[in-house]
Amino acid sequence: MNRLQLVSKSERHPSTVVQVGGCRIGEGITVIAGPCSVEDEEQILRTAHGVRRCGAAVLRGGAFKPRTSPYSFQGLGLKGLQLLRKAGDETGLPVITEVVDTRDVFLVCEYADILQIGARNMQNYALLQEVGRTDRPVFLKRGMNSTIEEWLNCAEYIMKECNSQVILCERGVRTFETYTRNTLDLSAVSVLKNLTHLPVFADPSHATGRPELILPMCLAAIMAGADGIMVEVHVDPARALCDAEQALSIEEFDILMEKINAAADFRRRLGWETLPVFGQR
Amino acid sequence: MNRLQLVSKSERHPSTVVQVGGCRIGEGITVIAGPCSVEDEEQILRTAHGVRRCGAAVLRGGAFKPRTSPYSFQGLGLKGLQLLRKAGDETGLPVITEVVDTRDVFLVCEYADILQIGARNMQNYALLQEVGRTDRPVFLKRGMNSTIEEWLNCAEYIMKECNSQVILCERGVRTFETYTRNTLDLSAVSVLKNLTHLPVFADPSHATGRPELILPMCLAAIMAGADGIMVEVHVDPARALCDAEQALSIEEFDILMEKINAAADFRRRLGWETLPVFGQR
Amino acid sequence: MNRLQLVSKSERHPSTVVQVGGCRIGEGITVIAGPCSVEDEEQILRTAHGVRRCGAAVLRGGAFKPRTSPYSFQGLGLKGLQLLRKAGDETGLPVITEVVDTRDVFLVCEYADILQIGARNMQNYALLQEVGRTDRPVFLKRGMNSTIEEWLNCAEYIMKECNSQVILCERGVRTFETYTRNTLDLSAVSVLKNLTHLPVFADPSHATGRPELILPMCLAAIMAGADGIMVEVHVDPARALCDAEQALSIEEFDILMEKINAAADFRRRLGWETLPVFGQR
């Protein structure tokens, strides 16, 4: 891997902390939770209050939804941004939402604290450059068939435009396996902790597409070195307009947070950051 | 596959012909040739005259190049569009070039006869919608890890905006095989000829990344039912600024065209269009 | 690729012809046809006479069937071998069948003219060594996720035991695409024609799992350089005990042979063997 000048870890630059509101991403475990998409005021407000109560640090919610079919629900757009902002303001949670068009970047910046680049747009270089010119942290999901090297190059595209607040998120790669929606590549999390100073997240909701796998995959991601988790939570999963099958209820999220906190605590006591790196002989 | 209302083949709509200048894409075999990127005036003009002499119907040349690393040559931008247009005008060839940003679509329309959506942007839905609002034909490459169903949905995104001139191009999918750059999926070409009325191309240059495979893969693609071929040709392959390893010289392209024409002629005599469809019992 | 001493093509050893009965595999196009499995005497005899009449050169039929579930039909075993031999003797066709156990190799040699190694056993090195010690030609299918290099090494395993009659068969690789059963990698056929002197076949029945794709994929495989085609044919496809969905009827196979012969004739006139190899500069 050549010429990854800005994203690479070094002794002088071992780790980056991204500060958003009172939340310091890259220190301990940060949990980002919320619905796949903002659907209406009641849904986002109730979900926001719910996840906040359980301990989420950031609220997610899609306003512009990239969907496989042009006939599927495409998100509420501007209205979705406004409702998400309102939910963030009411709860005091910073909010993150996806941006999918270079022309929307500055609009989304008005409403969101963190800009998300989705898996399908990971190599949309025009979009990467545009978010690189903002002062907002960028949450960069891995493309479904992107190598670690390609992914780091995409982070480099953003940082080259002088935005150094980049967060990486593993969300599953496409394989032949059909039991899970994608295959969560937790070794990529550990690899990235060795290669880059940027915070690394895992998103087991999108990776697995199965609620019963989210808890064990969150625990495993923490042991792999993840700095945070992104998880889909909905106040009423059965009625979610997208990804209904994998969203957790508030009650489930409450249990999840308890276990995540226990795992984070265990990892701290284990001294994960200072574990020896094998094979250096 | 549900709800592919516009792209689906039917008895009433068995095939689409896209007319560009004097060229009718979807009738016989159309060859699109030219360099990976426009590099300077001499390079594009000499290549354009070369491929025209050999029988290419459309000239390709990149002005906005999506590259894995932000430090690689990114194309000449507007200057590249102008040079490509000049080469098209001098030779009488329609020109095709990639557009990578919604904000550039109308600028690119001023210079190009056909708009290309590259593999990395296949699911950039904002861009698909924007090119769907122009009067230019759209050449939609398959994403490296996209299923046929996802690809057809992307064509549906474009057609839903009322642009019915869409051309599909298979350019290889990502697999575990490392000998070839990607794996050219010629069965997808045959599948598409059954499912959609849109013209289908194959691009063996990008799929294989190896010049020695381009000739046999062109012949195979024609037998699989392709309506056309896109191939990289450079007046001086050894000095190409990108994809130098796979570009054909004018002399090689001349031989390629001769064999493509022979195969097209054979396919016509074979009555490919009216071959029986097995398995309908 | 190191140390492929025996399989590699060279000026002194450009191509191998495997002689089986009156059939010379590696000269022109050889078609191997027959049912997935031998089911009963009437089925195999009627299919054998049918495919012979249409011009098949070798009869296939499984006696030992590797099936995903232990509760699926596993083949007739010895009885299947005997019936296949009888069908070969009645029609004068050489017969090929799969061997799956080192202990069965010499038994199968008593009944079969060619030994098939299936995709699941491509890297069963004990089995490769055992068939390498026989005097029977070996038909080596590519593993579903095997690279070209691994595949050639498996041929090398056989040849190292002093059996130089090896035939390679591309039968599709596993990818994310679900529309076809596997993805037929025709570029691998062209690659192998450059790398090895051994004959190379394609099997579109197993690769695609769809009868409507078999005809175009046979034509494409021939243009990619294949020395032969393996195809599933059943006297009554609807009642086949395995792979019923993809088997061709005798009537369909008759049409297929006519088109294969036309393509073989076209390829000969094109001088495929002496086409220039691009990129050697």
Next chain:
Amino acid sequence: MNRLQLVSKSERHPSTVVQVGGCRIGEGITVIAGPCSVEDEEQILRTAHGVRRCGAAVLRGGAFKPRTSPYSFQGLGLKGLQLLRKAGDETGLPVITEVVDTRDVFLVCEYADILQIGARNMQNYALLQEVGRTDRPVFLKRGMNSTIEEWLNCAEYIMKECNSQVILCERGVRTFETYTRNTLDLSAVSVLKNLTHLPVFADPSHATGRPELILPMCLAAIMAGADGIMVEVHVDPARALCDAEQALSIEEFDILMEKINAAADFRRRLGWETLPVFGQR
């Protein structure tokens, strides 16, 4: 998934414990350690004493090595079995080794306590049936491109022959990613803990091919629900005859065991077995 009668988890049969010597596989975390291949008496004895001292429960060591090239070291065969047995007897550790040929199964049973089926032979059904007829536990590795469903069917093949002592081991699947040797699929571990009563292991050595990833992947596997870990350890990694790049030294393994034990302890306190299963609504 139909007809998985024997491997499926049920209320009446929630989990299987495989007893080998004093070791109860399926209770807590069992660690299997040792070299890729038995090389000579000193190497295997010193490694065996080393891993035993650190807390390994089972000793691994290959005698029959399936290698990509026929010219690579193929293992010591019978001599390797004898040395492994001696090392097991000296240390009191049960031993596991791979069997690759149906004809060797009863020979290997004389020397080994557990029979390993390697990834390349996962669908070698003749071999599965043969080990199913022994009284030895079978350690069944996942094929590099095998789905969970295919894998469970292979366990069913073994159990159908009346051997109910089967252990499953995830060892990485083949993807497009080249940074790691394969991609360790830890979600498969969690899936299997839901679907089957059989013990499930993970092998991060083969999956990642990188020593620096083994420690985090062991911790992650434990959180995903693994019943055990298989890891390559060599008394002198730099001089290992195969897989030298990924073997741990005894000193590294000692640290690894300490962290594995801490994670096992944490998991027990967390009550992993009784964690709620989300999504059952």
